[in-house]
Amino acid sequence: MFKYYFEGIKNVEIFPIISLIIFFTFFLGMIVWLLVMKKSYVDKMKNMPLQSEDEPNESKSFLL
């Protein structure tokens, strides 16, 4: 069944290494992004669940 298809792939061992590199880079990118993230954006996102129209916005005090 499936195993035969995969057996045919040359150098299948390289895939784990490639994916490790991809994952590592992705995480680095994420850290960098978090470090440079703007406070205004963070505040906006943080408060997103709280600002629906149906409730009185008591949360104003937390909206810096």
Next chain:
Amino acid sequence: MMEGKTLATEEKLEHSSLTVEKFAYDNHIVRLFVIASVVFGIVGMSVGLMAAIQLFYPAANLGLPFTSFGRIRPLHTNAVIFAFVGNAMFAGVYYSMQRLLKARMFSDFLSYFNFWGWQAIILAAAITLPLGYTTSHEYAELEWPIDIAIALVWVAFGVNMIGTILKRRERHLYVAIWFYIATFVTVAILHIFNSIQLPISIFKSYYVFAGVQDALVQWWYGHNAVAFFLTTPFLGLMYYYLPKAANRPVFSYKLSIIHFWSLIFIYIWAGPHHLLYTALPDWAQSLGTVFSIMLIAPSWGGMLNGLLTLRGAWDRVREDPILKFMVVAVTAYGMSTFEGPMLSLKNVNWISHYTDWTIAHVHIGGLGWNGFLIFGIFYWLVPKMWGTQLHSVKLANTHFWLGTLGMIFYALPLYVAGFTQSLMWKQFTPDGFLVYSNFLQTVTQILPMYMLRAVGGALYLAGVFVMVYNLMKTAYAGKFIRNEEAEAPALQKNYVGKPNEGWHHRLERRAVMMTVLVFIAVATGGIIEIIPTMLVKSNVPSIASVQPYTPLELEGRDLYIREGCVGCHSQMVRPFRDETERYGEYSKAGEFVYDHPFLWGSKRTGPDLHREGHSKNRRSDSWHYFHMLEPQQMSPGSIMPPYPWLLESSFDAEALKDKISAMRTLGVPYPEGYENQVAEEVKKQGEAIVQRLKEEAKVKTSADKEIVAMIAYLQRLGTDIEVKAEGEETTNTPE
């Protein structure tokens, strides 16, 4: 869908078009899911309670095949996971998603298709599982036609979700939405991959993979079902409802992002920790352990993020039952996600595996994390949607205490039971004999703990009834807001973003890209884990003496599957002195190459059966006959359920032909044309057993009875390796 466009004077920077649109949130779909969740929650927990009682009082199975332990255990797990928690998940997601995206669901049709389809599946499960239609893969027991229905309904849910995201009126996707997307994508992959079966009839199929590979796929699924059905969607819900209930924003949004990506990347790798010390290759086991330990970091980050959201509001936690439920839920999340990695350490797993410790562990997660978060959400949602106040805060507090006590009474006795029994299994006399060589002694020892556990379960269930009363009173006092009017400016089309924004901003705005990325992250983990096991031939060293099952044994095996014996018996002797002493030679990967599906099991309520027919343990045919008829007669004090119907019913010998040829399709080396000999083979082997039964105990039966097939199978277990001469183990597969 009601959407009109009106010009508004109000302006928002990002929405330069100035168009404010009116629309309505669909609360009706949320209400339906809430009701379904509560109703099935009660059913699922009651079935669980019944199963718990059967473990110290076997007569509670009512003497019916449909309610015997092996069949209702999967009914319980499926009902609480997919019906109680699943419906609650949909309720929570449908409510929060609409608000976070400022849009009604993409399609009402899909919403209701999702709802009714899901209930139909639950109904099908509630009928087929007691009838014994099961694939035997834990938490994936439903047979193939239902699997297909699940896939369809799940895709409908996904399309509805992505559609809503695409027509949203909020540019940025809050982290809860990411969790929902990940849930959809991953569960789809898991479900499809773990359902690759070869159908034989409308309610019978065989898994394509066998033995070790089947086990790996199953636990890759089983583990990630916990991760992506019981955890990620509920983290999304936590990140929405906890801030809502506390009325303050999440402690750290950045932490929630780290939480998300780390979980997505790491969780998928941890599956093999369910198979430590089994015949699974070592590298895969180690991989599972390492990734499990790594999981502690993001999980605890997430827990702290939840708890710290309440900093400065602890006075409110003391008064508000909703917050109380949520605090305990998040704490239980932290406990389970610490305990889980600990259980995947080999030396802990050595003690915990196959015992009630595992059951305690999953119930901290199930009762604490899922259950309590759901209750908190429901207490918050119902007054909101009915435009009123909660009927009684006092009753909610009563529920909280009943639930908490229930959990304690449930889990603590099982920790004691698990630990006690495990130590008893492993205890040797100074002369090197097992102290408790009779397995049953280790069972009767912990029966009091089983009784306490049932008390715990009953308390927890009682709490749910209190909630139902309270919520119904609340609903009657209010008026249901079926469609909640809202308005928001439309999103500007062709938005290009600010020049200096980061790549993740762009990514996070692009829902489809997010989905693809999550898919890649998850699929890579799965591929790397699973494919090598299938590739490398040496991963499954074959044993020349291992032969395919005879048709009669195969039938017995299918009966074993039907009755859910796998819920109480393992078939995997681990390489420890106490296990080899008790059961015989430890199990080798090569012994399972014809096992579609694998039947290793995960719990030893009864002894391991992998060597049941081996000369070391061999019982007579008549012993098995009377033991199946009435276990207590042969093993006084046994808690194994009786199976008198096996003695009366006949099996379908005709269907065996299809089974044999299906097995051949899957690679089991039955010779061509063997189907035509099936009837003869079955008769020959069956008659021999009938004869022995007659000689041994004057039993009168016939070769077409199910009991005969069952005996044939039990006596076959563990005999392959006896035939083998020393050193015959080889590393090349016969294929």
